Amino acid sequence: MTRPARLCTCGQIVPHGVTCACQIAAKRERDRRHDARRPSSHARGYTGEWRRKSREWLIYHPDCAMCGRPADLVDHVQSHKGDPTLFWDWRNWQSLCAACHNRHKQRQERSQPLQDIRIV
Template identity: 55%
Template sequence: MPRPPHLCSCGKLVPHGALCACQIAGNRARNARHDAKRPTARQRGYNAEWEKARKAFLTCHPHCTLCRAPATVVDHIIPHKGDDALFWNRQNWQPLCKPCHDRHKQRQERSHVR
Protein backbone atom coordinates (compact mmCIF):
# COMPACT_ATOMS: atom_id res chain seq x y z
CA MET A 1 0.00 0.00 0.00
CA PRO A 2 1.48 3.40 -0.96
CA ARG A 3 2.38 5.76 1.82
CA PRO A 4 0.32 8.94 2.15
CA PRO A 5 1.52 12.32 0.92
CA HIS A 6 2.89 14.86 3.37
CA LEU A 7 2.27 18.56 3.84
CA CYS A 8 5.21 20.82 2.97
CA SER A 9 6.00 23.83 5.15
CA CYS A 10 4.75 26.03 2.27
CA GLY A 11 1.32 24.37 2.54
CA LYS A 12 1.43 22.18 -0.58
CA LEU A 13 0.62 18.47 -0.51
CA VAL A 14 3.64 16.45 -1.70
CA PRO A 15 3.75 12.72 -2.61
CA HIS A 16 5.65 10.52 -0.15
CA GLY A 17 9.38 10.49 -0.90
CA ALA A 18 9.22 13.54 -3.18
CA LEU A 19 10.40 17.10 -2.60
CA CYS A 20 8.21 20.14 -3.03
CA ALA A 21 9.24 22.74 -5.63
CA CYS A 22 10.10 25.17 -2.81
CA GLN A 23 12.42 22.57 -1.23
CA ILE A 24 14.14 21.92 -4.57
CA ALA A 25 14.62 25.67 -5.11
CA GLY A 26 15.96 26.06 -1.57
CA ASN A 27 18.45 23.23 -2.08
CA ARG A 28 19.65 24.76 -5.35
CA ALA A 29 20.12 28.17 -3.74
CA ARG A 30 22.01 26.68 -0.77
CA ASN A 31 24.28 24.69 -3.12
CA ALA A 32 24.94 27.78 -5.24
CA ARG A 33 25.96 29.77 -2.15
CA HIS A 34 28.30 26.95 -1.11
CA ASP A 35 29.85 26.64 -4.58
CA ALA A 36 30.38 30.41 -4.84
CA LYS A 37 32.61 30.31 -1.73
CA ARG A 38 34.45 27.12 -2.71
CA PRO A 39 37.84 27.32 -4.47
CA THR A 40 38.04 25.83 -7.96
CA ALA A 41 39.33 22.30 -8.45
CA ARG A 42 42.65 23.68 -9.72
CA GLN A 43 42.95 25.89 -6.65
CA ARG A 44 42.32 22.82 -4.46
CA GLY A 45 45.27 21.00 -6.09
CA TYR A 46 43.56 18.97 -8.82
CA ASN A 47 45.93 20.03 -11.62
CA ALA A 48 47.82 18.27 -14.42
CA GLU A 49 50.20 16.68 -11.89
CA TRP A 50 47.19 15.24 -10.03
CA GLU A 51 45.65 13.94 -13.28
CA LYS A 52 48.88 12.07 -14.07
CA ALA A 53 49.12 10.58 -10.54
CA ARG A 54 45.40 9.72 -10.59
CA LYS A 55 45.70 7.87 -13.90
CA ALA A 56 48.71 5.88 -12.66
CA PHE A 57 46.93 5.00 -9.39
CA LEU A 58 43.80 3.80 -11.21
CA THR A 59 45.95 1.69 -13.54
CA CYS A 60 47.39 -0.12 -10.51
CA HIS A 61 44.06 -0.20 -8.61
CA PRO A 62 41.35 -0.68 -11.25
CA HIS A 63 38.48 -1.81 -8.97
CA CYS A 64 36.26 0.11 -6.57
CA THR A 65 37.13 -0.59 -2.93
CA LEU A 66 33.45 -0.73 -1.98
CA CYS A 67 31.73 -2.65 -4.79
CA ARG A 68 34.53 -4.01 -7.05
CA ALA A 69 33.15 -2.19 -10.14
CA PRO A 70 35.67 -0.43 -12.41
CA ALA A 71 37.14 2.49 -10.45
CA THR A 72 37.00 5.97 -11.97
CA VAL A 73 37.66 8.19 -8.92
CA VAL A 74 40.66 8.43 -6.61
CA ASP A 75 39.21 9.32 -3.24
CA HIS A 76 41.06 10.77 -0.27
CA ILE A 77 40.14 8.51 2.66
CA ILE A 78 40.79 11.31 5.12
CA PRO A 79 39.70 14.62 3.55
CA HIS A 80 42.85 16.66 2.92
CA LYS A 81 41.18 20.09 3.32
CA GLY A 82 44.12 21.83 1.65
CA ASP A 83 46.89 19.89 3.43
CA ASP A 84 49.42 19.08 0.66
CA ALA A 85 51.07 16.28 2.63
CA LEU A 86 47.72 14.54 3.12
CA PHE A 87 46.68 15.32 -0.46
CA TRP A 88 49.72 13.56 -1.96
CA ASN A 89 49.95 10.72 0.58
CA ARG A 90 49.10 7.63 -1.49
CA GLN A 91 48.25 5.72 1.69
CA ASN A 92 45.32 8.13 1.94
CA TRP A 93 44.00 7.27 -1.55
CA GLN A 94 41.41 4.67 -2.45
CA PRO A 95 39.88 3.75 -5.80
CA LEU A 96 36.11 4.18 -6.06
CA CYS A 97 33.54 4.06 -8.83
CA LYS A 98 31.61 7.30 -9.29
CA PRO A 99 28.33 5.96 -7.84
CA CYS A 100 30.07 4.78 -4.65
CA HIS A 101 31.97 8.05 -4.34
CA ASP A 102 28.86 10.17 -4.89
CA ARG A 103 26.60 8.06 -2.69
CA HIS A 104 28.43 6.27 0.10
CA LYS A 105 31.53 8.40 0.56
CA GLN A 106 29.72 11.73 0.43
CA ARG A 107 27.07 10.50 2.89
CA GLN A 108 29.87 9.34 5.20
CA GLU A 109 31.62 12.72 5.04
CA ARG A 110 28.38 14.63 5.66
CA SER A 111 27.71 12.54 8.78
CA HIS A 112 31.17 13.42 10.19
CA VAL A 113 30.62 17.16 9.70
CA ARG A 114 27.57 17.31 11.99
Protein backbone atom coordinates in the same frame (compact mmCIF):
# COMPACT_ATOMS: atom_id res chain seq x y z
CA MET B 1 0.54 -0.90 -0.09
CA THR B 2 1.66 2.60 -1.03
CA ARG B 3 2.70 5.22 1.45
CA PRO B 4 0.59 8.35 1.76
CA ALA B 5 1.52 11.72 0.31
CA ARG B 6 2.97 14.32 2.66
CA LEU B 7 2.53 18.01 3.20
CA CYS B 8 5.62 20.07 2.28
CA THR B 9 6.60 23.11 4.34
CA CYS B 10 5.46 25.28 1.42
CA GLY B 11 1.94 23.85 1.71
CA GLN B 12 2.01 21.61 -1.37
CA ILE B 13 0.92 17.97 -1.15
CA VAL B 14 3.82 15.85 -2.39
CA PRO B 15 3.68 12.12 -3.25
CA HIS B 16 5.85 9.80 -1.15
CA GLY B 17 9.42 9.63 -2.42
CA VAL B 18 9.15 12.83 -4.49
CA THR B 19 11.03 16.02 -3.67
CA CYS B 20 8.95 19.19 -3.79
CA ALA B 21 9.95 21.83 -6.34
CA CYS B 22 10.49 24.38 -3.56
CA GLN B 23 12.98 22.05 -1.84
CA ILE B 24 14.84 21.47 -5.11
CA ALA B 25 15.09 25.23 -5.66
CA ALA B 26 16.25 25.81 -2.06
CA LYS B 27 18.95 23.14 -2.41
CA ARG B 28 20.19 24.66 -5.66
CA GLU B 29 20.44 28.06 -3.99
CA ARG B 30 22.32 26.60 -0.99
CA ASP B 31 24.72 24.82 -3.35
CA ARG B 32 25.24 28.04 -5.33
CA ARG B 33 26.12 29.97 -2.15
CA HIS B 34 28.48 27.21 -1.02
CA ASP B 35 30.23 27.03 -4.41
CA ALA B 36 30.70 30.80 -4.48
CA ARG B 37 32.73 30.64 -1.23
CA ARG B 38 34.67 27.50 -2.19
CA PRO B 39 38.08 27.80 -3.89
CA SER B 40 38.39 26.40 -7.40
CA SER B 41 39.42 22.77 -7.82
CA HIS B 42 42.78 23.95 -9.16
CA ALA B 43 43.31 26.08 -6.04
CA ARG B 44 42.49 23.02 -3.91
CA GLY B 45 45.28 21.03 -5.62
CA TYR B 46 43.38 19.18 -8.35
CA THR B 47 45.75 20.15 -11.17
CA GLY B 48 46.85 18.45 -14.37
CA GLU B 49 49.40 16.51 -12.33
CA TRP B 50 46.60 15.21 -10.09
CA ARG B 51 44.57 14.15 -13.13
CA ARG B 52 47.55 12.22 -14.54
CA LYS B 53 48.29 10.52 -11.20
CA SER B 54 44.66 9.64 -10.57
CA ARG B 55 44.27 8.12 -14.08
CA GLU B 56 47.40 6.05 -13.42
CA TRP B 57 46.01 4.98 -10.01
CA LEU B 58 42.75 3.84 -11.60
CA ILE B 59 44.65 1.64 -14.08
CA TYR B 60 46.13 -0.35 -11.18
CA HIS B 61 43.08 -0.05 -8.89
CA PRO B 62 40.06 -0.24 -11.24
CA ASP B 63 37.40 -1.35 -8.73
CA CYS B 64 35.45 0.72 -6.23
CA ALA B 65 36.73 0.15 -2.69
CA MET B 66 33.17 0.25 -1.32
CA CYS B 67 31.03 -1.74 -3.77
CA GLY B 68 33.42 -3.40 -6.23
CA ARG B 69 31.93 -1.83 -9.37
CA PRO B 70 34.26 -0.08 -11.85
CA ALA B 71 35.77 3.01 -10.20
CA ASP B 72 35.38 6.49 -11.67
CA LEU B 73 37.60 8.57 -9.42
CA VAL B 74 40.32 8.62 -6.81
CA ASP B 75 39.28 9.70 -3.33
CA HIS B 76 41.32 10.66 -0.28
CA VAL B 77 40.50 8.24 2.56
CA GLN B 78 41.33 10.90 5.13
CA SER B 79 40.37 14.41 4.06
CA HIS B 80 43.56 16.34 3.25
CA LYS B 81 42.10 19.79 4.06
CA GLY B 82 44.81 21.47 1.97
CA ASP B 83 47.75 19.53 3.43
CA PRO B 84 49.95 18.72 0.39
CA THR B 85 51.70 15.84 2.16
CA LEU B 86 48.39 14.11 2.87
CA PHE B 87 47.06 15.09 -0.57
CA TRP B 88 49.89 13.34 -2.45
CA ASP B 89 50.28 10.35 -0.09
CA TRP B 90 49.11 7.43 -2.26
CA ARG B 91 48.46 5.37 0.90
CA ASN B 92 45.63 7.83 1.54
CA TRP B 93 44.00 7.18 -1.86
CA GLN B 94 41.17 4.84 -2.75
CA SER B 95 39.25 4.16 -5.93
CA LEU B 96 35.51 4.88 -5.77
CA CYS B 97 32.64 4.82 -8.22
CA ALA B 98 30.75 8.10 -8.50
CA ALA B 99 27.70 6.67 -6.71
CA CYS B 100 29.66 5.61 -3.62
CA HIS B 101 31.66 8.83 -3.55
CA ASN B 102 28.59 11.04 -3.87
CA ARG B 103 26.45 9.05 -1.47
CA HIS B 104 28.40 7.14 1.17
CA LYS B 105 31.68 9.03 1.31
CA GLN B 106 30.05 12.47 1.42
CA ARG B 107 27.74 11.29 4.22
CA GLN B 108 30.78 10.07 6.18
CA GLU B 109 32.55 13.39 5.79
CA ARG B 110 29.48 15.37 6.86
CA SER B 111 29.08 13.24 9.99
CA GLN B 112 32.70 13.68 11.13
CA PRO B 113 33.19 16.38 13.75
CA LEU B 114 35.24 19.41 12.77
CA GLN B 115 38.56 18.71 14.45
CA ASP B 116 40.49 21.54 12.82
CA ILE B 117 38.67 24.33 14.64
CA ARG B 118 40.56 25.77 17.57
CA ILE B 119 38.82 28.18 19.91
CA VAL B 120 41.21 30.80 21.25
